[in-house]
Amino acid sequence: MCGRYAMALRPSQVRRLFQADNMPVDEAPADEGDGSPRSSYNFAPGYYGTIYRAEDSYGYHSLHSFAGLVEGEADANAQGKGAGHSAVDEDTHKEGKDGKRVRYKLQTMKWGLIPSWSKRAPDYGTLLKTINCRDDSLSHPGGLWGSMKLRKRCVVVAEGFYEWLHPPGKKDKIPHYVKRKDGKLMLFAGLWDCIRWEDNETQEAREEWTYTIITTSSNEQLRFLHDRMPVIFEPGSEEFWRWLDPQRREWSGELQGCLRPFEGELEVYPVAREVGKVGKDDPSFVIPIQEKESKGSIKNFFAKAGKGGGKGHEKGGMAGDQGEEAEGERKPPPSSPVKAVKREADTTPLKGEPPFKKTETAPSPSPSPIKEYTSPIKPTTTTTKGKISAMKNVSKSPVKSKVKAGGGAEQSLKITHFFGK
Template sequence: MCGRYAMALRPSQVRQILQNDYDLQVDDAPADEGDGAPRQSYNFAPGYNGVVYRADVGERGAGPAHPFSQNEPQEESSTSSPPPPPPPPPQQQQQQEAPSSTPYKLQSMKWGLIPFWTKSSPSYPSTLKTINCRDDSLAQPGGMWASMKSKKRCLVTAQGFYEWLQKGKEKIPHYIKRKDGKLMLLAGLWDCATLPSPHHPDQQEGEEAHKVWSYTIITTSSNPQLKFLHDRMPVILDPGSPEMKTWLDPKRCEWSQDLQRVLKPYSGVLEVYPVSKEVGKVGNNDPVFIVPVASKENKGNIANFFFANAAAKNKKQPPPLKGEEEGEAEVEKPSGEKEIKSMEAVKKEGDQGGVEFEPPLTTPQKRGIKREAYTTETITDEEPPRKKLQEDTTTGKKWESPVKPTSRPKISATSNHTSGRSPAKKKGKVAPAGAGTQKITKFFGNSA
């Protein structure tokens, strides 16, 4: 279920949060950088080194506190003294309280538990099977988790986790975090295995071997808030709660009903929202992965482009000019200064004593010059054509003749019946009657 989560904080930051905000004891923490340092990623995947909080009880896990070991040789005393009392029964040893000074620490571990009995480095697919542990499997006796659930319990730190909503063939990633924005503490188990060195795979046990610390996250049934996403969710424990103290108590080295009751759905309020689909690809890492898709902070939200352009346009608009507001005018005082007054006040002052004022300032509107469309229709409103005086040189008689209008006559685009002219006639020559109306087949007959 929980196959990806977000953890982009450094170990030093996690330590500060646990100590200052959660009032938890942190006696040691890994370095922020260097070999084996935890990974900081907004897309934390299996195989990465994460930050784990646990009781520092050694690699064998928690156990009963013994006043002394039965296998230790006792020193002989020269004086006669009564023999030491026998050790208490095993049941009393388990109930005996551990020292109150048990240290707690942050540790870098690999996500994907490797059991301590493993003798060779497991493949990546096999470690994927142990990134989660079901709570109902811990309720059964025995199994691979038997030794770890009794003595090796921890908390996995995370900012939030991802879950994918199945819609047909599409998977929509969702990010889940605490409503208050605080760091999440997920219940987990850890183990330590001694594996061959990667440089010497054929080495014998104990020769140049290295220890691999690893962890798993425990899952339980989803709460009502996450039922629409998945039927499982990680066990989330509130910092400082009785459940958290019970889970980390190193004195509890046997599985009990109290520990089993800790593993339940989260009763607090969570915040759930869809995020970028880019988080689905392992290796991608971007702070936008924990930002809602519909948020203005998400650079991939297309709505931000429209809001940004609108805001830019509003900023570019110049402020209104003085007196541009409706009903105001700029009035010049006798001293030469100018002030803005309402038109009503200016009119009243003008009626009383005649105040000189300038009209409201308005920005002149520039209009484009329209180009008049050409038309062949006769305009009836035009001035009638002037008459021209003509004279006959032989008789000496004079008469007036109207001058033809200069406007172009209407010419049909398909025929020239009204003009009596051929479109190809030369200037100064008049075409005979009927020219231009002959069929084109007659023209080819004459040419023949």
């Protein structure tokens, strides 16, 4: 299955790469303007793509001159007959009946094949059903592809394709990008057709060139991802030229034998989920992304903590992932250790009773290296109302006791008198 692929190269770039691999390009669309293919890292059905095919002798010429031909076609033809053609001119299947070399061209077509015998204008719903063609459906005579497989064979130019992995028990599908490990172009086996109709509104004759990608069983490397994959040709291989040979007008075992799983080495890795949205286009779609980075990364850890912390601060505390607690019943998070608070015993004397004596604790078995500090300041003999002595760690001022000395007026005893008791 191939429902999305990447093709961001311009026709001029494709032309140079083809000629470098000894594949002639006698005609190509312009990089921009009318008739130019779409460049996209997220190539979807209905887009205009780049296909490579041999010129046929069945009168399938455009109603108007092929739009967007690259300037300097004569120079390109000369290049095709030169070094770019030295290895292929000797092959008999590169020559037509008149002994002349077969011309090959890059052409703009819409992805989603509409048969020429269709009686209505192509729409997106119809295109979507014919973006792929199974290889086993071509082994039987007749059918939807019966006329196209005999003389309308082509190669679809791409850089790589996407496939979605559906892990068992999970709803989300993970997009993966597949490309050649050697970095070369991916050349898919395809079929093309041209439909012509009359526009009911303008009463003008119109035409649409469309194509489909042929799929076969997945090779061992892609079996974990999907049970189908596009048929991929090696550039300039024997199967490549056999598939494009315009003189092969009868379906044979040799042509069927071209449709087999790719034997080369591929590179497969997960990519951004945004590639699943039609219309989104970004170079990052072909850059690998690890699943662990998208779920368990340290960046996402702090992102979650920030969201939880913000929610908690609005309530005056930390809510986190454990949920918010009622005011006054908040508990520290499980990971935070609870520190004990040492409290002094209440030594405030009751009314009418002498103050408590502070019991001395036994010294520690292991002597402390810090010597005990003795203050040189003696306790004061007077007290101020509302203040406590600096030498006594109590919560309230001790109660004053008043006695009569020799039956005379009341006198206040010194505060040291209480400690004497």
